Structures are given as C-alpha cells and as structure tokens.
Amino acid sequence: MEGIRSSLCPECGAMNRAAVTRCWLCSGNLEASSARSEEVILAEIVPEQIRRSAASFALSTLLLLVTILCVAFGLADFAPGLSGLLLLIVLPAFLITVIRTRRHEARGEQVSTGRKVESFVISAALIVATFFGLAALAFLAFFVYCLVALSRGGF
Numbered sequence: 664m665e666g667i668r669s670s671l672c673p674e675c676g677a678m679n680r681a682a683v684t685r686c687w688l689c690s691g692n693l694e695a696s697s698a699r700s701e702e703v704i705l706a707e708i709v710p711e712q713i714r715r716s717a718a719s720f721a722l723s724t725l726l727l728l729v730t731i732l733c734v735a736f737g738l739a740d741f742a743p744g745l746s747g748l749l750l751l752i753v754l755p756a757f758l759i760t761v762i763r764t765r766r767h768e769a770r771g772e773q774v775s776t777g778r779k780v781e782s783f784v785i786s787a788a789l790i791v792a793t794f795f796g797l798a799a800l801a802f803l804a805f806f807v808y809c810l811v812a813l814s815r816g817g818f
C-alpha cells in the first residue's frame with residue numbers, strides 16, 4: 664500500500680514521503696492534498712453516522728409507541744378513564760415531540776434527550792390546557808345559555 668506511506672505531489676506528480684509537507688522536486692505544498700483526502704474520509708463517515716442515528720431513533724420511537732399503545736390497551740380493561748387519558752394526552756404529545764425532533768434533525772441540529780423530554784412535557788401541558796380551556800368554554804356557554812333562558816322566563 665503505497666498510498667499510506669507516501670503521497671503524490673499535486674503539482675508535479677512526484678512521489679513524496681507522507682511526513683513531509685513540501686515536495687522534494689518542485690517544493691509544492693503537499694498539505695493541501697492530504698487535507699483534501701481527510702475531507703473525503705470525513706464525508707464518507709459522517710453521513711453513515713447520521714443514517715445510523717436516524718435508524719436507531721426510528722426504532723426507539725417505534726418501540727416507545729408500541730409500549731404506549733400496549734399500556735393504553737392494558738389499562739383499558741380495569742381503568743378505561745386512565746387509558747383514554749393516556750391516548751388523548753400522551754400519544755399526541757409524543758407524536759408532536761417526534762415530529763419536532765425530526766424537523767430539528769433534518770436541519771442537522773442535535774436534539775438531546777433532555778430537549779425531547781422538555782418538548783414532550785410542554786406538548787402534554789398544552790394539550791391538557793386545551794382540554795381545560797374547552798371544558799371552561801363549554802361550562803361558560805352552558806352558564807350563558809342558562810342565564811338567557813332564565814331571563815326569558817325560566818325553563
């Protein structure tokens with residue numbers, strides 16, 4: 664393997680030892696070519712790592728999703744309310760977190776587990792707040808309806 668122990672001068676093509684930075688024949692810069700080969704190696708390795716992390720992320724996401732569904736269906740037998748709560752709050756929050764994480768990773772940003780948990784908790788809180796908001800609105804609507812009905816002479 665010549666390529667490891669020696670390098671060809673990019674200027675004149677002369678063979679040089681890998682340790683030297685200038686060509687013995689034309690004193691051209693040899694570092695430029697070695698830097699380029701390092702970039703090529705990095706370009707070959709990095710997408711591989713991203714692909715691997717994406718695949719493992721997809722797998723762990725799928726496993727978590729299956730776990731949530733199993734717990735929800737398992738609870739449905741003796742705690743239907745809790746099971747419904749899990750499906751209505753945990754599942755959407757989980758999916759929102761997955762989609763957010765995907766978007767960040769598509770942009771090349773690293774998403775830590777802490778950020779994922781944070782996103783999940785915020786999503787779950789927003790869903791709960793939405794439910795409470797809707798319940799409050801429904802109660803308010805009912806209250807107003809009763810007032811209007813009363814003012815018109817009762818039921």
Ligand SMILES: [Zn+2]
Nearest residue numbers: 672675686689
């Ligand atoms: Zn040279």
